[in-house]
Amino acid sequence: MTLPDLLDVVNRAGLVIDGHLDLAYNAGVGRDLTLPLDELRSREGPGARDIATVTFGALRAGRVAVCLGTLFAMPRTESSPHGYTDADGAHAQALAQLDQYRRWEDAGHVRLLRPGAEVAAHLRESARDPDATPLGVVLLMEGADPIRTPDELPFWVQQGVQIVGLSWRGTRYAGGTGVPGGLSAVGEELLDAMREQHVTLDASHLAEQSFWEALERQPDVIASHSNARARVPTDRHLTDDMLRAIGDGGGVVGTVLYNGFLHPGWARGEARTPPQTVAAMLDHLAEVAGWAHVGLGSDMDGGFGLREFPEGLNSAADLGRVADLVPADHRAGVRAGNWARWLTLDRP
Numbered sequence: 543m544t545l546p547d548l549l550d551v552v553n554r555a556g557l558v559i560d561g562h563l564d565l566a567y568n569a570g571v572g573r574d575l576t577l578p579l580d581e582l583r584s585r586e587g588p589g590a591r592d593i594a595t596v597t598f599g600a601l602r603a604g605r606v607a608v609c610l611g612t613l614f615a616m617p618r619t620e621s622s623p624h625g626y627t628d629a630d631g632a633h634a635q636a637l638a639q640l641d642q643y644r645r646w647e648d649a650g651h652v653r654l655l656r657p658g659a660e661v662a663a664h665l666r667e668s669a670r671d672p673d674a675t676p677l678g679v680v681l682l683m684e685g686a687d688p689i690r691t692p693d694e695l696p697f698w699v700q701q702g703v704q705i706v707g708l709s710w711r712g713t714r715y716a717g718g719t720g721v722p723g724g725l726s727a728v729g730e731e732l733l734d735a736m737r738e739q740h741v742t743l744d745a746s747h748l749a750e751q752s753f754w755e756a757l758e759r760q761p762d763v764i765a766s767h768s769n770a771r772a773r774v775p776t777d778r779h780l781t782d783d784m785l786r787a788i789g790d791g792g793g794v795v796g797t798v799l800y801n802g803f804l805h806p807g808w809a810r811g812e813a814r815t816p817p818q819t820v821a822a823m824l825d826h827l828a829e830v831a832g833w834a835h836v837g838l839g840s841d842m843d844g845g846f847g848l849r850e851f852p853e854g855l856n857s858a859a860d861l862g863r864v865a866d867l868v869p870a871d872h873r874a875g876v877r878a879g880n881w882a883r884w885l886t887l888d889r890p
């Protein structure tokens with residue numbers, strides 16, 4: 543099947559691809575994603591800090607056929623006293639999450655996919671039989687601290703990890719959100735190994751200086767969940783030059799749907815933002831990077847809940863609606879087509 547034919551099949555079936563979900567991390571903090579969403583919400587009760595929006599059932603109801611699913615190790619911070627403090631601790635967390643994805647796969651909830659032909663075959667099957675096909679998960683490591691040394695990269699590639707973000711906050715490898723700075727020497731070494739082993743760089747959370755240094759070594763880059771700094775001026779987001787570089791390189795930018803990343807200054811407890819804030823962000827990303835390089839990167843289970851998302855986006859079942867906010871010609875691309883094109887590229 544040619545790429546245009548595949549994209550046509552994906553579009554006709556109304557499939558959705560999300561560039562960023564922290565599924566295994568959520569399981570690790572006690573959320574059972576195999577429950578119906580109503581039941582999960584009632585178990586967590588009205589006092590839950592974040593009202594759950596993501597379960598396998600909600601994703602299926604939303605025709606989400608594929609997502610990038612993270613291996614995300616949480617460092618020790620004031621709000622996460624049990625986080626890792628060294629590379630061994632980060633490594634252990636990521637291994638436990640990998641194991642969680644495998645147990646879900648054994649139970650028929652997900653199917654772990656490598657980018658390329660596996661994703662293409664999975665999309666065709668999902669289009670034929672969306673209710674019986676498990677969620678396709680392409681593993682993404684968010685923050686590279688679990689790679690204890692660059693010579694461990696082949697191990698993770700063998701496990702199916704072909705996309706790695708160096709940072710969350712700062713890591714041993716690079717500056718990150720709230721921690722400006724460039725690559726460390728070992729960060730340079732890891733990027734060289736990534737280029738040699740065809741592992742894509744995820745630029746989300748990467749500090750600006752590190753971003754430009756990284757591109758010199760590994761130009762194969764996406765942003766799984768980032769918005770435009772021109773609209774929300776914090777270092778969590780990408781400057782127009784960075785967005786343009788990702789688009790020029792053929793990558794995709796996943797729009798993150800947290801209210802505070804759509805509307806500057808939005809704070810928890812305030813009214814949800816209107817859908818127009820999403821539309822305006824998508825317009826900006828597309829104006830700079832090109833419509834062919836914009837997709838979803840919802841981060842819907844990344845420490846946020848229903849109240850932290852724009853009006854009308856009440857669960858993963860609503861993710862496809864985001865595409866309705868863009869001009870008609872670009873809806874199919876934003877809903878799934880642009881990620882589908884990138885995820886099905888032939889890789890060495």
Ligand SMILES: [Zn+2]
Nearest residue numbers: 684747767844
């Ligand atoms: Zn993140």
